[in-house]
Amino acid sequence: MTGSVQVAANLNPQASTVGLMEAPMVEIEHVSLWYGEKLALKDVSMSIPKHRVTAYIGPSGCGKSTLLRCLNRMNDLIDGVRIAGNIRIGATDIYDPALDVTEVRKRVGMVFQKSNPFPKSIFENVAYGPRILGVSGRADLEGIVERSLTAAALWDEVHDRLNDSALGLSGGQQQRLCIARAIAVEPDVLLMDEPCSALDPIATAKIEELMLELKNSYTIVIVTHNMQQAARVSDYTGFMLLGELIEVGVTRELFTNPRNKRTEDYITGRFG
Amino acid sequence: MSPAARHLWRGGEPFIWLTGGALALALLLVAGFLGLIVVNGFGLFWPQDVVRLTLTDGKTLTGPLVEREAIPGEAGQHRVKIKVANRDLYGADFQWVDETSIVRREYPTDVVVMERTEWGLLIGTIKEVREAGRAVATGPAQGAAELARRLPDAARARREIRAIEKGEVGAINHAQEGIRLALRRLEGQKRYQERAAKLAELRARQTATVVVAADGGKEKELPLIQVLGVETPNMMSFAAKGVYYVGRVWEFVSNDPRESNTEGGVFPAIFGTVMMVMIMSVMVTPLGVLAAFYLREYARQGTFVSAVRIAVNNLAGVPSIVFGVFGVGFFIYLVGGSIDRLFFSEALPTPTFGTGGILWASLTLALLTVPVVIVATEEGLAAIPRGMREASLALGATKLETTLRVVLPAVMPSVLTGLILAMARAAGEVAPLMITGVVKLAPALPIDGFWPFLHLERKFMHLGFHIYDVGFQSPNVDAARPMVFVTTLLLLLIVVLLNLFAISTRNRLRRKYAMSAV
Numbered sequence: 001m002t003g004s005v006q007v008a009a010n011l012n013p014q015a016s017t018v019g020l021m022e023a024p025m026v027e028i029e030h031v032s033l034w035y036g037e038k039l040a041l042k043d044v045s046m047s048i049p050k051h052r053v054t055a056y057i058g059p060s061g062c063g064k065s066t067l068l069r070c071l072n073r074m075n076d077l078i079d080g081v082r083i084a085g086n087i088r089i090g091a092t093d094i095y096d097p098a099l100d101v102t103e104v105r106k107r108v109g110m111v112f113q114k115s116n117p118f119p120k121s122i123f124e125n126v127a128y129g130p131r132i133l134g135v136s137g138r139a140d141l142e143g144i145v146e147r148s149l150t151a152a153a154l155w156d157e158v159h160d161r162l163n164d165s166a167l168g169l170s171g172g173q174q175q176r177l178c179i180a181r182a183i184a185v186e187p188d189v190l191l192m193d194e195p196c197s198a199l200d201p202i203a204t205a206k207i208e209e210l211m212l213e214l215k216n217s218y219t220i221v222i223v224t225h226n227m228q229q230a231a232r233v234s235d236y237t238g239f240m241l242l243g244e245l246i247e248v249g250v251t252r253e254l255f256t257n258p259r260n261k262r263t264e265d266y267i268t269g270r271f272g
Numbered sequence: 273m274s275p276a277a278r279h280l281w282r283g284g285e286p287f288i289w290l291t292g293g294a295l296a297l298a299l300l301l302v303a304g305f306l307g308l309i310v311v312n313g314f315g316l317f318w319p320q321d322v323v324r325l326t327l328t329d330g331k332t333l334t335g336p337l338v339e340r341e342a343i344p345g346e347a348g349q350h351r352v353k354i355k356v357a358n359r360d361l362y363g364a365d366f367q368w369v370d371e372t373s374i375v376r377r378e379y380p381t382d383v384v385v386m387e388r389t390e391w392g393l394l395i396g397t398i399k400e401v402r403e404a405g406r407a408v409a410t411g412p413a414q415g416a417a418e419l420a421r422r423l424p425d426a427a428r429a430r431r432e433i434r435a436i437e438k439g440e441v442g443a444i445n446h447a448q449e450g451i452r453l454a455l456r457r458l459e460g461q462k463r464y465q466e467r468a469a470k471l472a473e474l475r476a477r478q479t480a481t482v483v484v485a486a487d488g489g490k491e492k493e494l495p496l497i498q499v500l501g502v503e504t505p506n507m508m509s510f511a512a513k514g515v516y517y518v519g520r521v522w523e524f525v526s527n528d529p530r531e532s533n534t535e536g537g538v539f540p541a542i543f544g545t546v547m548m549v550m551i552m553s554v555m556v557t558p559l560g561v562l563a564a565f566y567l568r569e570y571a572r573q574g575t576f577v578s579a580v581r582i583a584v585n586n587l588a589g590v591p592s593i594v595f596g597v598f599g600v601g602f603f604i605y606l607v608g609g610s611i612d613r614l615f616f617s618e619a620l621p622t623p624t625f626g627t628g629g630i631l632w633a634s635l636t637l638a639l640l641t642v643p644v645v646i647v648a649t650e651e652g653l654a655a656i657p658r659g660m661r662e663a664s665l666a667l668g669a670t671k672l673e674t675t676l677r678v679v680l681p682a683v684m685p686s687v688l689t690g691l692i693l694a695m696a697r698a699a700g701e702v703a704p705l706m707i708t709g710v711v712k713l714a715p716a717l718p719i720d721g722f723w724p725f726l727h728l729e730r731k732f733m734h735l736g737f738h739i740y741d742v743g744f745q746s747p748n749v750d751a752a753r754p755m756v757f758v759t760t761l762l763l764l765l766i767v768v769l770l771n772l773f774a775i776s777t778r779n780r781l782r783r784k785y786a787m788s789a790v
Contacts, residue, residue, distance in 0.1 A: 072666060074662065074665070074666060077662070077665065079572075102668045102669070102670055103668070104668075105665065105666055105667065105668040106667070106668030108666075109666070109667070110662075110663075110666035112659055112662065112663065112666075114657075114659055116657065116659035116660050116662070116663045117663075118660060118663065118664070118678050118682075119660075119681065119682050120681070128664070128667060128669075128677070128678075129667040129668065131677075132667060132668055132669045132673055132677075133668070165784070178663070181663070181667070182666075182667070185667060185668065
């Protein structure tokens, strides 16, 4: 329990609420990030509770995707990125220099804004992660693929054409395939970077439904432009502006009764 | 500008005509080129009617007409070129005749055109067939029947002699090369003598000859074993001509050349060309792909990498003979010479790898075409969305795993595109080959039945060089000219076939992955 005490101490005073005292999965402590000379995240601290959906909202360029990509160290891929502060997932400091970055990414799955299935068969897409982890038995892989596709609510639609190219699926199916691919390695945390921004409302509804289903097994962090979506799917919401985490709270409270003036201005559409 | 002209200009109509015209011109040039080759090439094997011209001075000339042209300076006058053949009797295959001096043209049915192993065609009428100097059949009709009866035997004997000379004696020589034991050598010697005796006996048995009467009262007695085929073109039906044509085409692609390449087939050249392109492909693909991967995936993009990229692109514009010179200097003298000193020192000073050969020619061409593969692969890599790589990395794959499992399969169609371009260029290249291992007549194919079966150090024949050799280095250019066209046609066909193969592979890959054209 020392962990949660520490979290409470490190939280942005404005953001500390009763809800966030739940068991944390991810702890972000005083994280700042620079792209070259440009400061993109300013001293962000918060904890992300286990088996809940946490959403980040905010105008374009506010740093919410950058923060999300800190959680699986995808920012490492960009030249000239410098990062300060600590991020712990469970008990692991993911920026520990002794830690292999691939170990972090195996524990933190990610679904991207634009669906990005591999140009392989549906089966091979889902089996990709397990294969990387060293699973090679056909029967084992088949089990994982079926389980993951079922969990991503895609099994019924594709079970008879697993060997077809994944690129033949519709946009919404492709995005659910990406979710199945991400959860095939059974990560602790699932990051979703605007997963519905390229989808039509029906496909969006399916993914949102899926998120509510998946949060029973995974800790989900989602970045979204769509405030209604954040309101519908998330348990907690963080509002970001110009690289700062302005306010974090239980979603319903943040949307109905924001404590910060800038949060209120944003969610009522007065700017941004 | 008048309103009408302005309207026309604004409407863009002239520009459409300009662009369309440019395309039409380009297509016309290509079609003309192909048409020339196809007409001249396909015509070679079609049996032409043989005409007998009687001239004003009483001389007769017999043979197919090959050309007719206006006499320069004399209006309305024409002359014809007749292929009289019988090089051994007349000294030249062709003769020009002014049309004014022709008294009579006739198409005698008893004229035969004989294909033989030496001296080109023999045209004339059969006088008699002899066995050991004694006539067994006289006159064209009897003679032709007797010939038809005896020719299969002669052909069999010829094949047998050839098999002994080329195959079995060659095999014994080859065996002796490696055998150091006296006993074995003795045994080899015995076998050799046996075969030599058989050869002499076979040769001695071939006593049948045919006597052919040619123009000007000349006669030629020809051993039957030298006769490859006898035709009477003036009596052949269209179907018979068709059968003959197909046979000749098959002979052309499957036989060895004769008569310093002006007769016979081009099989060794086809074989050499295809094998060289394949070795080149095997070498150039990994090299080009790896280089492109480093440039695009690993190298830090900056001025230096841009400079390298420009240099690679420009490398494709370096004259091919320069690559040939490099191939001689580096591959043959340096690498080949070192290999000889290290592994074949017992054979020195005779070079094994230190001289031109199919391996060095292929490597030189690989070097020549590697920019094409690099550029195509790089473009393919650039077209792979970043999200695809990120998806793999986000699943915990390392960069290497991502490259091998996601990027490489996705870029394969582009690699094949590069390979197609490289193969097309390599198959048509001649200049660098002339100094790195192509010869006008290779004694043996680079693949045969003797260990180690694949002889990469051997010199080889190549269709492109064959065209040059037959067309411009032949002692008998007139007779060889149709061969130039038909060989060109064949080279084009092979390039097209190799391309179709690669294109179908690429399309299969694309269908498999349902990829767009990256």
